[in-house]
Amino acid sequence: MTENTTDVLVVGAGPTGLTLAVDLARRGVRCRVVERAAGPANGSKGKGLQPRTQEVFDDLGVVDRILASAAPYPPVLVRVGPVPVWRMRMHKPARPTDAVPYPMVVMHPQWRTEAVLRERLAELGGRVDQDAELTAFEQDADGVTARLGGGRSVRARYLVAADGGRSKVRKALGIGFTGETREEERMALADVRAEGLARDRIHMWARPGKGMVALYPMAGTGSFQVLASLKPGDVPLDTVEWFQRLIAERSMTRGVRVTELLWSSLYRVNIRLADRFRAGRVFLAGDAAHVHPPSGGQGLNTGVQDAYNLGWKLARVLAGAPDALLDTYEEERRPIAAHVLGLSSELYGKKTVRRDEETYQLTLSYRGGSLAGNGGDRVPDGPVELAGGSRARMFDLLRGPHFTLLSPDPAPRVPGGPEVRAYVPARPYGGARHTLVRPDGYVGIATSSAEELAGYLAMV
Ligand SMILES: Cc1cc2nc3c(=O)[nH]c(=O)nc-3n(C[C@H](O)[C@H](O)[C@H](O)COP(=O)(O)OP(=O)(O)OC[C@H]3O[C@@H](n4cnc5c(N)ncnc54)[C@H](O)[C@@H]3O)c2cc1C
Numbered sequence: 001m002t003e004n005t006t007d008v009l010v011v012g013a014g015p016t017g018l019t020l021a022v023d024l025a026r027r028g029v030r031c032r033v034v035e036r037a038a039g040p041a042n043g044s045k046g047k048g049l050q051p052r053t054q055e056v057f058d059d060l061g062v063v064d065r066i067l068a069s070a071a072p073y074p075p076v077l078v079r080v081g082p083v084p085v086w087r088m089r090m091h092k093p094a095r096p097t098d099a100v101p102y103p104m105v106v107m108h109p110q111w112r113t114e115a116v117l118r119e120r121l122a123e124l125g126g127r128v129d130q131d132a133e134l135t136a137f138e139q140d141a142d143g144v145t146a147r148l149g150g151g152r153s154v155r156a157r158y159l160v161a162a163d164g165g166r167s168k169v170r171k172a173l174g175i176g177f178t179g180e181t182r183e184e185e186r187m188a189l190a191d192v193r194a195e196g197l198a199r200d201r202i203h204m205w206a207r208p209g210k211g212m213v214a215l216y217p218m219a220g221t222g223s224f225q226v227l228a229s230l231k232p233g234d235v236p237l238d239t240v241e242w243f244q245r246l247i248a249e250r251s252m253t254r255g256v257r258v259t260e261l262l263w264s265s266l267y268r269v270n271i272r273l274a275d276r277f278r279a280g281r282v283f284l285a286g287d288a289a290h291v292h293p294p295s296g297g298q299g300l301n302t303g304v305q306d307a308y309n310l311g312w313k314l315a316r317v318l319a320g321a322p323d324a325l326l327d328t329y330e331e332e333r334r335p336i337a338a339h340v341l342g343l344s345s346e347l348y349g350k351k352t353v354r355r356d357e358e359t360y361q362l363t364l365s366y367r368g369g370s371l372a373g374n375g376g377d378r379v380p381d382g383p384v385e386l387a388g389g390s391r392a393r394m395f396d397l398l399r400g401p402h403f404t405l406l407s408p409d410p411a412p413r414v415p416g417g418p419e420v421r422a423y424v425p426a427r428p429y430g431g432a433r434h435t436l437v438r439p440d441g442y443v444g445i446a447t448s449s450a451e452e453l454a455g456y457l458a459m460v
Pocket of ligand 1: 011012013014015016017034035036037041045046047048110132133134135162163164165167168189265266267285286287288294296297298299300301303
């Protein structure tokens with residue numbers, strides 16, 4: 001048996017685990033990612049990247065690569081058989097503003113989002129151990145020992161379960177996953193190549209008594225993502241012929257020819273939230289902590305935000321900050337996940353495709369929590385006038401793993417405290433003498449008291 005040690009063991013190399021690994025790697029935290037699958041995943045699954053996720057990806061240094069092949073959602077054409085009945089846009093077109101540089105949801109297949117994050121992780125010196133399934137683990141006062149397939153084991157200070165909706169870690173901890181599975185609401189999902197379909201729109205066909213099928217031209221690829229409702233008794237097959245028949249039946253046309261099936265899966269609507277996100281040295285993140293209906297495109301995005309909230313806290317506690325900082329992960333993220341679940345199931349129930357500020361995840365706030373002080377809101381981008389007449393953009397000041405202080409005074413010295421980059425604004429930012437922005441881009445504290453500021457820095 002070989003035993004390795006690391007600071008953080010991340011279980012699962014989906015979007016949540018990879019985002020966390022990138023964030024930890026850029027902070028110089030020793031981290032290991034173990035993934036059960038033999039190689040990278042290839043499904044387009046969670047394809048909508050929300051504006052807030054794009055901001056996180058900007059901070060992590062990957063947004064340009066993602067936007068290079070992503071695209072806004074094209075219009076939707078809904079037809080009953082050959083008859084067009086409705087044209088609509090899922091997202092209203094919007095231009096970047098000072099405060100919101102990434103104003104639109106963009107389409108980007110999940111496999112490619114994961115590939116970009118893997119590439120970034122490699123640049124930062126990290127990697128994913130494939131074919132490395134976590135089979136069991138125990139924790140004690142100092143750390144977690146994880147057993148992997150093949151008799152290997154890893155000893156880590158902390159373990160983060162980013163192992164998806166069926167999380168083995170969550171089950172082993174006996175943490176409840178409260179909510180519902182709508183057994184009767186199943187969908188067939190696939191990535192296909194097809195002929196006879198324009199790529200400038202999303203095609204949706206509804207056939208009374210048979211069900212619906214939608215084909216999304218997947219941005220940056222030559223393929224379409226197929227989403228089809230299933231009736232009780234439908235048994236989807238993993239073949240070109242099965243999807244060809246399904247599309248012909250629902251669209252009542254023979255004009256669409258499926259030429260290749262790249263990936264397929266069966267999807268059951270699940271709406272569930274873990275009762276706890278932390279058990280000692282183990283944390284749940286992403287689908288392991290909350291699963292969503294596909295409407296609203298919130299699943300992947302909420303997992304990315306979990307990782308972004310947890311990464312800096314793990315790094316700080318490993319550097320000596322009080323353990324209580326890690327309790328704020330569940331305190332901040334669980335209510336948000338609960339809210340998002342309410343939101344996405346509401347959207348699903350209505351079968352609508354409403355998109356607004358809330359689904360963009362820009363207005364989510366940690367206000368009122370123990371780590372929020374009087375802050376908690378996302379800091380928008382925008383021009384900042386600095387003393388001496390220079391101008392900067394807020395996101396340029398925030399980009400990186402540090403805290404950012406906007407204050408006429410230098411940052412207070414706190415032994416063992418975090419890295420703080422201080423800037424002197426021409427006018428007090430947001431009205432307070434000192435505004436400290438957390439590494440995840442939310443206001444930590446806005447205060448006129450130097451003591452309160454120092455107290456906050458000691459806490460983190
Ligand atoms: C079929 C399907 C279709 C979806 N469609 C949409 C959609 O249209 N829109 C949307 O927003 N979201 C969609 N989602 C949800 C979205 O894909 C998820 O929210 C997102 O993948 C969650 O990311 P994650 O990293 O938390 O978990 P996952 O992506 O599930 O990643 C978990 C990883 O952990 C690995 N793993 C599991 N157990 C172990 C173990 N014991 N040891 C090591 N590794 C392990 C798995 O192999 C996997 O790679 C879909 C999900 C599925 C399954």
